Amino acid sequence: MVESTYIWDLLEEVSDPEVPVLSVVDLGVVREVSIQDEQVYITITPTYSGCPAMKTMEDDIRKKLAEHQVKKVIIETVLSPAWTTDWLSENGRYKLKEYGIAPPENEVDKSVLFSEPTRVPCPKCDSTNTRMISQFGSTACKAHYQCNSCKEPYDYFKCLK
Amino acid sequence: MQETLFQYLLRLGDDSLILGQRLSEWCGHGPILEEDIALTNISLDLIGQATSILKYASEIENKGRDEDKLAFMRFENEYLNTLLVEQPNGHFGDTILRQFFFDAFRKPLYERLTQSKDKQLSAIAEKSLKETRYHLKHSSEWVIRLGDGTEESHDKIQKSVENLMRYTSELFYEDKVDLDLQQKGLVCSLKDVKQEWDKTVRAVFHEATLKFPDNNWSFDGGRQGRHSEHMGYILADMQYMQRAYPNMKW
Structure with missing residues (x-):
C-alpha cells in the first residue's frame, strides 16, 4: 500500500x-x-x-x-x-536566490498604470540599486533585471498575485 | 448544449487565439531583443488562455471537437474574434497600440468575469487576469513612450490611433448572446467595461499627448464571423499543417 x-x-x-x-x-x-x-x-x-x-x-x-x-x-x-507566487515554498525561494534568480518580492503593483517597477535586490551582492531591463524575461514567469552596483544581469521570478 | 455560452466562449477564445497568432509573427523581428521576447511572451499567454477557453467551449459543445480542432479546423466565417485583433502588425507602434486597446478592454472584462456564476469561466478569468495586468502595464508604458517621445514617434503612433480606433467600438458590441448570459449571471455587461476602457485610454492618451480622432467611424462584423481581408491570410498560415496533413500530430 x-x-x-x-x-x-x-x-x-x-x-x-x-x-x-x-x-x-x-x-x-x-x-x-x-x-x-x-x-x-x-x-x-x-x-x-x-x-x-x-x-x-x-x-x-x-x-x-x-x-x-x-x-x-x-x-x-x-x-x-x-x-500565485505565494505558492512558492520558503525552501524554493532560498534555492532560487542561491541559483542566481531573485525570488519574488511580496509586492504586486497596486495600480497597473503609471507605477514604478518593483525594487528587486541583486541575488549576487544584495544591492538594492538595481533596474528593470524588461518586464518579460527568458520564461513567462521571469522579468529581466540588472544590478547597478555589481553590473550582474539577472532574472527576477516576478510576483504574481 | 448551451448554445449562447458556446458562442460566447468562441468570441472570447478567438480574440486570444488570433491576437496570439498575430503577435507570434514578431518572433525574431522585434525592434530590440527585449521587445522580441516581450511580444512573444504575451503571445504565449494569449495562446495559453485560448487553450483553456476553447477547451471549455469544446466541453460545452460536446461534439467531440477538442480545443485543437476548434483552433485549427474551422472555416473563416466560424471564427468570432473582433476585427481589431486580426489587423496586421504594421510597425511596432501599430502593434503596441492594438495591444493597448485590447489589454485595456480585457482587464476590466476579466475582473468582472471572475464574478461569473459559471465556475470554470470564473477560474479562467481569475487566472488570465493576473497575466493581463502585466500586458496592460507593458503596452500602456510603450504608448506613453512613443506618443510623448520624438516628433517622429509621436506622428507615427498618432497615425496608428487614426487607423485602429475604428475597430474598438466592436469590442463592446452586445447582442442576444450577451444579453441571455447576462440575465443568467454568467457574464458581465460590456457597458461598464466600456466605461473603464474609456477612462484608461483617456488617462494614457493624456500622458502620451495623443489625440482622439475627429470622426467616430467604426467597423464591425467579426462577432458574426464577417472578417476583414487579413483573416484569410492568418488562417492560411495558422492552419497550414492541419490542412495539408489532416489530423497530423506534432
Whole structure:
C-alpha cells in the first residue's frame, strides 16, 4: 500500500524543466495527492496559462513514479484557485536566490498604470540599486533585471498575485 | 448544449487565439531583443488562455471537437474574434497600440468575469487576469513612450490611433448572446467595461499627448464571423499543417 507522503517525497525529486533548481513541489504547482484503491490522483495547476513546461512536468511526474513502480496515476489540471507566487515554498525561494534568480518580492503593483517597477535586490551582492531591463524575461514567469552596483544581469521570478 | 455560452466562449477564445497568432509573427523581428521576447511572451499567454477557453467551449459543445480542432479546423466565417485583433502588425507602434486597446478592454472584462456564476469561466478569468495586468502595464508604458517621445514617434503612433480606433467600438458590441448570459449571471455587461476602457485610454492618451480622432467611424462584423481581408491570410498560415496533413500530430 502506497502512502501519499511517499508520493510527495518522490515529487520532490521532479524538477521544473525551466528552473531545474526547483522541484514541482517547491514551485507549488502540485495541489493535491490522494490515493484510492491503489489509484494515485495528482492535481496540478499551471503557473501561467501558456506555460509550455506543464506538459513536460506531467510527463516527468509519470516517469518518476513509474520508476518506483507507481503506475496507476491520474493527473488532473485545475485552474482555481489560481497559482500565485505565494505558492512558492520558503525552501524554493532560498534555492532560487542561491541559483542566481531573485525570488519574488511580496509586492504586486497596486495600480497597473503609471507605477514604478518593483525594487528587486541583486541575488549576487544584495544591492538594492538595481533596474528593470524588461518586464518579460527568458520564461513567462521571469522579468529581466540588472544590478547597478555589481553590473550582474539577472532574472527576477516576478510576483504574481 | 448551451448554445449562447458556446458562442460566447468562441468570441472570447478567438480574440486570444488570433491576437496570439498575430503577435507570434514578431518572433525574431522585434525592434530590440527585449521587445522580441516581450511580444512573444504575451503571445504565449494569449495562446495559453485560448487553450483553456476553447477547451471549455469544446466541453460545452460536446461534439467531440477538442480545443485543437476548434483552433485549427474551422472555416473563416466560424471564427468570432473582433476585427481589431486580426489587423496586421504594421510597425511596432501599430502593434503596441492594438495591444493597448485590447489589454485595456480585457482587464476590466476579466475582473468582472471572475464574478461569473459559471465556475470554470470564473477560474479562467481569475487566472488570465493576473497575466493581463502585466500586458496592460507593458503596452500602456510603450504608448506613453512613443506618443510623448520624438516628433517622429509621436506622428507615427498618432497615425496608428487614426487607423485602429475604428475597430474598438466592436469590442463592446452586445447582442442576444450577451444579453441571455447576462440575465443568467454568467457574464458581465460590456457597458461598464466600456466605461473603464474609456477612462484608461483617456488617462494614457493624456500622458502620451495623443489625440482622439475627429470622426467616430467604426467597423464591425467579426462577432458574426464577417472578417476583414487579413483573416484569410492568418488562417492560411495558422492552419497550414492541419490542412495539408489532416489530423497530423506534432
